[in-house]
Amino acid sequence: MLISVMPLTFLGLILGLLLGIASRILKVERSSIVEDIEQLLPGTQCGQCGNPSCAAAAQAVVDGELKATFCPPGGRAVAEAIAIKLGIPLDLNTLCDEGPKVARINEALCIGCTRCFKICPTDAILGSAKHMHVVFADACTACGKCEAVCPTECISLEPVQPTLQTWVWSQPAL
Amino acid sequence: MLWKSLRGGVHPTDYKSLSNTTPIQRFPMMERLYVSLQQHLGAPATPVVNVGDRVLKGQVLADAQGLISAPVHAPTSGRIASLAEHRAPHPSGLPVLVITLEADGRDQWILRDPIANPFSLPPESICERIGTAGIVGLGGATFPAAVKLNLSLQKGIDTLILNGGECEPYLSCDDRLMRESAKTILRGAQLICHAVQAKHAILGIEDNKPEALAIMTEAANGTGISVKAVPSGYPMGSEKQLIQQLTGIEIPAHSRAADSGILVHNVATAYAVAMAIDQGQPLISRIVTLSGGAVTHPGNWEVPLGTLASEFLNHASGFDMKPARLLMGGPMMGIELPDLHVPIIKGSSAILALTEPEISHQQSSPCVRCSRCVRACPMGLMPLEMAANIRSGDLKRANTLGLSDCVGCGACSYICPSSIPLTHLFNYAKGELILQKKAQQKLEATKILAQRREARMERQARDREALMAARRAAAAKKAAETTDSDPITQEASA
Amino acid sequence: MSDYILLLVSTALVNNVILIKFLGLCPLMGVSTKMDGALGMGLATTFVLSLAAAASWMLENWLLNPMGLQYLRILAFILVIASVVQFTEMLIRKISPPLYQILGIYLPLITTNCAVLGVALLNVQNQHSFIQSLMFGFGSAMGFTLVLVLFAGLRERLAVLQVPELYKGAPIAFIVAGLLSVAFMGFAGLA
Amino acid sequence: MTDYRRLAQDGLWSNNMVFAQMLALCPVMAVTSTATNGLGMGLATLFVLLGANMIISTIRHFISPAIRIPVYIVIIATLVTLTDMLINAFAYELYKVLGLFIALIVVNCAILGRAEAFASRNTLWDSIVDSLMMGIGLTWALVMIGGVREVIGSGTLFANAHLLLGAPFAFLEITVIPDYRGFLIMVLPPGGFIAVGFLLVAKRWIDRRGEQRQRRLASEPDSQQHQPSH
């Protein structure tokens, strides 16, 4: 009995010591959020997410290269936990892409209240009080904030019209 | 010398004999000309005339704007009737600004000043003159010639290659031009050589144009310009392929011919250069091939720029039958015209009206990996792989597979037995990638804007806080002095 | 010599670990979407399998057998394999980041690859000598790598094909794996 | 309060070890040439899974991260060896069939995965429920795959069930297609892959049908809400 337990116990002691030492000496600093996410992951190291290990997957999801639902072994629970942790929407396919838009101010209706000017996060609106405002299309991100604050509803988000310079071939129907 | 003949490539039926047997005819001036402000690659020209102005033939209507652009001249004398949007000869059919010129019938030239002894002038001034003459590459790309020449001059050019390949089926405008104006073309070549200080010049002509070859060889005798036959095959006339055929040099990816000391120009461009320097004539007309199975009288015409394609077709020929497709340019690289109500521009080498059998188009079926496209691609790409990745939405992978090296020649689409619109897919992907890049750039720019704004807001908030604090302090002081209520203190404490 | 070659051929092709022996299927399904990843995984597995074959041989012949502890075999093997792999991973990560990019990132995956333990146990079962054990481990790993790379190539191609919705992804991958297994049956009798 | 229903649904269907997580594939392929073998393997794995989860969730607070994996693996290995001994001693016929693959339950990635993902962060009870559900999910998957392969491959179902479950269960052994020629490929290695492939398609199809029904149900309440007001 004793004899059978001893050698492997000894082995266990040594390996435990070695790994303990190794984890200390060989520690590589990583960002804490990545480590947190890695903690959430199953640690199956199955590679189904396309990453070679859970640690790499954690890095990738933090970098925004993976959706929260990337981990099949983790299932729904892990996806939710990650989404909460990173504050990203879980169901990404509800977002639909309608093509680029830009804000346009109807000159006739603008009263120069400057509310849009003040709220635009990218300074895309130019103008001064009591004068007509215009949108500098190159800076507008179509966030829609100006549309919401305009008292005369003169701002609308409109699809960007292609010009000869910006037109490109659309995908062929196959 | 025995160069390896064109790698890949295809051999479409060339149909050149439809139009290359009759001499170039001069097309009559129409009553109204629609001069587009965008006849070249780069920024559109800005108008320098007003509606109602009277202009003379050769007068500048619109000037170059920005680094890459070219001016536009009046093809005849007359009155500016309007400056308005008009459908562009462009696959999108989007509108472009067009100056409408009402011809007065007198066709009166503005004062021309030919340069008497161009070879005594510094090269830069030749380039400048070519620029003010509105000359752009007439081989299809319509890249402003002056820009190309200037840049080439800086890089140092050893050899000028004149492109007489004309590998597109149907087209014979360069062929006829070489047969009829050999001397002028060679003169133009010498002028270009001077403009970029090139030591040699080679004229490459496909061997399916024996007459032009003979005439040019004859004319070039003693000029120091060598005329060489190149095997015919599409796309022999493409810059990279022609250079390789004639010199054995392969232009590396991401680099230009000029880096290797080579400049390529189309023969018609050389002709235009000679006309501009020696005659003082800006580029106001070009040779256009009219051809196709549906056309009654195919042939080549010298057409004033701005002539409507519909008027050109009606006056020059008329239809035998209802055409299945109307094209501007050759069938391989040319564009489909939704209708003929578009003006001829500097890049219009041909107007083609094709019949159904000539197009031989079929409903596309799945790719069977027959690899004919791989064999056909002159650039050594694997179109089937790029197309499969584009179809499955992986544009990035398509790009790493060589999308950026594709010259869009259409050889792969031509040969594909499954009629897959390969070139369309590639151009779609190229456009989409450009849009993505632009969106990315915009995102970064707006990020900076947003950060700046945030910083400003913070600063303003701090300033306001400081101001308020100061005021409060002042008010408190005042309050200590006078116990009377003061509007300012009230405001401050509110 | 020719015995060893036969052993290699037999383990790599005829009795392929994945397709015929059914070991290491999870990484086959997991890490085979890209050919580069598959190659890296194959290399790392080759390394670990050879190491594990050697370590387990020593364990068996120097510790377990002399002391009559064969019933602790699974435990001892897996303990040593897991520790060695974990240790190697940490070591490589520290001393050679480039090597870590090529090999190391796949190492954690390999602990849970049953091919490693499977090969170690088969070695014992077949009473292989030390050299034979090494050969067996190495040959199995070669077979593993071969199949992984072939399969990854096929999956890369499947990814851009117009596979019907219901079959896209895992189902068609399994069917292809089945066909690959059919193809490998052709090697029957080679060794 | 833990949502046991959800644990059950995850384990049995939506996060099934084989059909969703795609782990534990080696035993799945290797021993499922008959439904009986699948059942045996499933039960053995269930036992190990349950034991491992219970132990690990009990001692989870004592384990430091550096030696986490070796400790888990040692525990699992012990349980597997136990199972191996027990089957060898008391179900020798089954042992002959399951053979090497019992030992390989150790590295069955699914078990370590469950230990890491669930047992090491949840209470004992939750872990027990989870491992039971996961184990049953695995077992039915194995039986399913074994059944499909067996029926198509040799025309029988639960052949040799008495070896596993004892003579009373001999009634399970059915000959589905009498005088069947056999479609050998299904009981040979390729059949395993192909069967899983088609079962995945079936699961996807069912899921999709379910979604469609859900969507229909989701659109119906609108009309139902109006009805009571009338």
Add this chain to the structure above:
Amino acid sequence: MKAPIHGPHAHSESHLPVMMYQVLLALTPATLYGFWLYGWPAFNLWLVCLSSALVWEAVFLRLFNKPVKTHLFDGSALVTGWLLALCLPPWAPWWIAVTGTFLAVAMLKQIFGGLGQNVFNPAMAARVMLLIAFPVEMTQWVTPAQQMAQRPAFSASLQQSGGQSDLLDSYSGATLLDSVKQRLAMDEPLSEILQGYDDTWLTTLLGSHAGSFGESSALLLMLGGLFLLWRGVITWQAPVGLMLGLVLPALVLNRLYPDAYPGALFHLFTGGAMLAAWFIVTDPVTAPATASGRFIFGLGCGLLAYLIRTFGSYPEGIAFAVMLMNSAVPVIDRYIRPRIYGRSSKGQPLPVQKIKTGEQP
């Protein structure tokens, strides 16, 4: 506005169905010869294969919601069915044919997405799967000489094709590859085994040995192949590669051990080598996309086939070899690709090469 049509506005003459029907035409001589050699049962087999291939194709096109009419007659299902018929034992019963075309058309082609999407050669993979699933039926060969001496009547042939007769027993014989292999395994010297066949390669060229329905006449198959080559439907790389792959090792081993290893011509003209060379490895869908890739593909098929024939358990290895190489196609396509103009073979841009000056124009 109507979407603009992208160029090019001219297209070559060759279209997909035309290619497929040319393949069928090329197969015709060998098939007709097969009818003559193996009688009515062979004809029944051919008919069942073709019609069931079409039926499965239609059913699965329907199932996957594809336009049945546009796809059904593109000729690809016919080619697959026909080729499958040619590599089955000539008197195989109907259900072998129906199962085979199901495997080929439904499982190996439509499930992958239909024409052009499959990664394995449908006919070959189906043949292998049939062989593994029904080894008995798939290894029952008819001796042509016996058949021609005493042709079974049409009614008897229907029974045979229906799988309800033991007619085959009195006609059966082993294929040349099989009997040579088995007798070599029993340590008989080759010269002795081939004694009855001293004009081996000539007879196999004309095709009068037991074997698959369409594999008998190497000559007629080669004729069909040359026709395809002439029409530009196939290229020479894959066939030449396959033949080299079979011939080279055979030459070497035969030279070293003439009594244990048959010679090059034996390998070239027996079994499915010729059919594979001209019609199977040339299948565009399942071959690499570059010329050199195709050569390597063919070579690999030949070498593997030789390996399996000579050292493996199966007397004929072509089908396995093709499947194995099919699985290597993506790897080949990845590493064997044309050099892009202006780039090195690694994909890096070439160094800029200045034009040489000083040369007189």
Add this chain to the structure above:
Amino acid sequence: MNLALMRERLEYQSLLLGLVVMVTCALLAVAYQWTREPIQQALANDMRQSFSQVLPEHLYDNDLLDYAGQIEAPWGHLTYYQASLAGDISAVVFPMQASGYAGKIDMLVAIKANGELSGVRVLVHQETPGLGDKIEVARDPWITYFTGKSLHNPLPTSWAVKKDGGEFDQFTGATITPRAIVAEIKRALLFFEAEQATLLYPVKLPGETIGVTTQMQGVEKHD
């Protein structure tokens, strides 16, 4: 609190892993002790079961496992078992291994003292289901046809499958498997004939006991 700190300490980690290993080893050691008997019993039963298939009941009254002998055969070390009836050796049983179509075929051959086959059974094989697996008695009685055959019946030249001009049936479409088995049985008979004297010499006197476990390697070792 304390625990979290302690978990980071080296000795803790080492001791913990050691402890876990110790506990699990101990557990296994106990289990081993407990299951050893039943496992050996199961093995022995399995073998007895096999013996009973190749030896008719009336031929022996001893426990063959107790009568195992060792001998060097031309193909390696061999363990054989003697059956005795009322103290007389009536037959020997020993394992043979044929090379079948898909791998080794382990079988048990029982030869009566007069050189006649008492029975042959296939224990483990990997032949193709539906083809080669007809050698299992559960699927086909083929293997029972050897019972009663000897080197004189049929004559050694006829010890081959019919296809090779011998006596024994092959299966349709599967000749390799039966051929291998026939050849192997013939080899067993030839070996018996050559080593008859040794094989039939009693390995021990009644009443002597020899441990079972050490003797079973010959049969146990199949994978």
